[in-house]
Amino acid sequence: MGNRPLRPEPDEAKELKADFHKNCALSAFALFEADVLILVTGAGFSADSGLAVYADVANVKAYEERNLTYQDICTPQWLHSDPELFYGFWGQCFNDYRKTQPHDGYSIIKQWRDAKNSGRVASELRALTEDFTKEVEEKSRRMMEEGMTDFCLPSFPLITRPEPYDIEGYAGAFFTFTSNVDAHSFDVFQANEIREIHGNVELWQCSQPNCCRGGERIFRAPLGHSFTVDTETMLAPMGNGQPHDAPNSKPDYEGETETIAKQQAVKSEHAETNARISKTLGSQRQYPLRFMPHHNSEFYEFTHNHPRCHICRSLARPAILMFDDLNWVDNDAQEQRWHIWNESLISLCEDRAEASDEDYGKERLKICILEVGCGDRVRTCRM
Numbered sequence: 001m002g003n004r005p006l007r008p009e010p011d012e013a014k015e016l017k018a019d020f021h022k023n024c025a026l027s028a029f030a031l032f033e034a035d036v037l038i039l040v041t042g043a044g045f046s047a048d049s050g051l052a053v054y055a056d057v058a059n060v061k062a063y064e065e066r067n068l069t070y071q072d073i074c075t076p077q078w079l080h081s082d083p084e085l086f087y088g089f090w091g092q093c094f095n096d097y098r099k100t101q102p103h104d105g106y107s108i109i110k111q112w113r114d115a116k117n118s119g120r121v122a123s124e125l126r127a128l129t130e131d132f133t134k135e136v137e138e139k140s141r142r143m144m145e146e147g148m149t150d151f152c153l154p155s156f157p158l159i160t161r162p163e164p165y166d167i168e169g170y171a172g173a174f175f176t177f178t179s180n181v182d183a184h185s186f187d188v189f190q191a192n193e194i195r196e197i198h199g200n201v202e203l204w205q206c207s208q209p210n211c212c213r214g215g216e217r218i219f220r221a222p223l224g225h226s227f228t229v230d231t232e233t234m235l236a237p238m239g240n241g242q243p244h245d246a247p248n249s250k251p252d253y254e255g256e257t258e259t260i261a262k263q264q265a266v267k268s269e270h271a272e273t274n275a276r277i278s279k280t281l282g283s284q285r286q287y288p289l290r291f292m293p294h295h296n297s298e299f300y301e302f303t304h305n306h307p308r309c310h311i312c313r314s315l316a317r318p319a320i321l322m323f324d325d326l327n328w329v330d331n332d333a334q335e336q337r338w339h340i341w342n343e344s345l346i347s348l349c350e351d352r353a354e355a356s357d358e359d360y361g362k363e364r365l366k367i368c369i370l371e372v373g374c375g376d377r378v379r380t381c382r383m
């Protein structure tokens with residue numbers, strides 16, 4: 001299928017290692033020369049922040065005793081058969097992601113993004129993306145007026161639903177495409193240049209398959225929320241979660257340096273131990289979701305340790321693609337932004353390819369796709 005990570009043969013690996021510095025220089029040159037940068041990340045990218053990878057996340061006593069692996073736990077069925085286990089797992093993932101700082105790689109790539117976005121290609125792409133988006137919006141409006149709903153045309157995603165967060169502007173010469181669900185991209189990148197192919201832990205949905213069609217099918221967890229999870233049993237009791245106005249519910253920037261120093265000390269002590277659920281290795285998250293702009297619909301019914309749907313009050317679940325999951329609600333608007341930006345990019349590439357060689361300033365586009373931490377366990381990023 002071509003979606004397996006390339007594994008060099010032993011002699012190839014030897015060659016690559018021998019030429020390590022030369023290869024780094026070549027990669028750096030490709031990055032530097034590129035007009036457009038696409039960042040594709042998988043679990044390995046999150047692991048560098050001190051978060052657990054799939055192989056390790058469920059490696060704790062509570063799950064071992066119940067003979068449960070990550071694959072067993074990461075299914076929607078627990079929501080009904082054992083809600084305390086379900087919210088224990090997802091609640092603790094949520095807590096872990098919420099408190100952990102994205103690693104420095106994010107801000108390094110942000111600098112590259114800024115460099116690409118200052119070029120002419122970025123302005124052209126942004127303009128194309130804007131035009132294309134408005135075209136699709138206009139088409140959607142006409143269809144709605146003619147009484148067609150989006151359910152008539154599942155293959156044609158329409159921008160008619162209210163979005164779970166506000167979006168401003170259009171992506172330029174950068175986009176990130178990730179299978180990670182920690183939503184850490186939103187601390188660094190703009191909301192209009194992020195595609196999360198498996199959803200993220202910040203967005204929640206109803207557990208009932210056909211609830212609130214046409215309404216706000218996905219909603220945000222409040223910034224101050226955290227789940228109460230017993231990390232011995234990994235169970236989340238049904239009672240109230242932490243109230244949103246609890247003293248430590250807002251990111252606390254004071255004493256930051258000290259906390260980081262302490263955590264780094266802990267980190268080096270346990271350098272041999274891989275991160276697991278509730279046992280992450282990173283430092284305190286500094287600017288959680290800085291670029292996921294709020295809008296009014298947050299805080300819906302999200303006051304409990306087992307949160308509920310804002311429409312029908314059934315149990316809510318993270319809008320994350322799980323195993324054996326027929327009920328996941330994708331962020332359609334995000335999917336559409338990615339799709340529209342791709343179309344714009346392809347159209348600009350075609351335009352440049354047609355231009356003659358003498359056409360100054362119309363050289364073929366150089367696109368750099370940077371893949372980081374996409375293993376072969378869950379291979380979405382290669383499809």
Ligand SMILES: [Zn+2]
Nearest residue numbers: 206212309311
């Ligand atoms: Zn709902």
Ligand SMILES: [Zn+2]
Nearest residue numbers: 206211309312
């Ligand atoms: Zn519902």
